[in-house]
Amino acid sequence: xxxxxxxxxxxxxxxxxxxxxxxxxxxxxxxxxxxxxxxxxxxxxxxxxxxxxxxxxxxxxxxxxxxxxxxxxxxxxxxxxxxxxxxxxxxxxxxxxxxxxxxxxxx
Numbered sequence: 001x002x003x004x005x006x007x008x009x010x011x012x013x014x015x016x017x018x019x020x021x022x023x024x025x026x027x028x029x030x031x032x033x034x035x036x037x038x039x040x041x042x043x044x045x046x047x048x049x050x051x052x053x054x055x056x057x058x059x060x061x062x063x064x065x066x067x068x069x070x071x072x073x074x075x076x077x078x079x080x081x082x083x084x085x086x087x088x089x090x091x092x093x094x095x096x097x098x099x100x101x102x103x104x105x106x107x
Contacts, residue, residue, distance in 0.1 A: 022048075022095040027088055031102035036076040040090060042067040050074065051089040052081075052101075060086065067092065078103055 023041040030036075038050060048067040052060045060081065065074060081103050088099045 022090070022092045022097065024090050024097040024099070027099055027101060030100075031104040032078055033103070033105055034077070034079055036078055036088075036101065038074045038076060038088070038090065040067070040072050042069060042072060042092065045069050046092060048072075048090065048092050050076070052076070053087040053089060055085045055087075081105075 021043065025039045027036050027038050040048070042048070045066070045068055048065045049062065050065060051062040054060055061076075063074075063076075065072075083104050084102075086101045086103060088101050090097045090099075
C-alpha cells in the first residue's frame with residue numbers, strides 16, 4: 001500500500017476533519033491502576049492542558065504541556081488517587097476533549 005500521496009487528498013475525510021484541531025485517542029489502560037497513558041495528535045506545536053477532575057467536578061490535578069507537531073504521548077501518575085470515576089480533560093485552546101477514566105487500585 002502506498003500512502004505517500006494520501007495525506008492531503010481533497011476526498012480524504014479524516015484530513016478534512018483534523019484540520020486545525022486536536023485529535024485525542026482514548027487514554028489507556030482504562031480501568032487504570034497506577035499509570036495512565038494519554039496520546040494525541042497536534043496539528044502544530046503549542047501548549048496543551050490536561051486536567052483530572054473527580055466525579056463531583058473537583059479539579060484533582062492539572063498539567064500544562066508543550067505539544068509537538070504530530071503524535072504526542074504523556075504518562076500520568078495516578079498513585080494516591082482513590083478508586084472511582086474521574087474525567088480526563090484535554091484542551092489546546094481551540095479543541096476540548098473529555099474522557100471517563102476509572103481508577104481501580106487492586107489490593
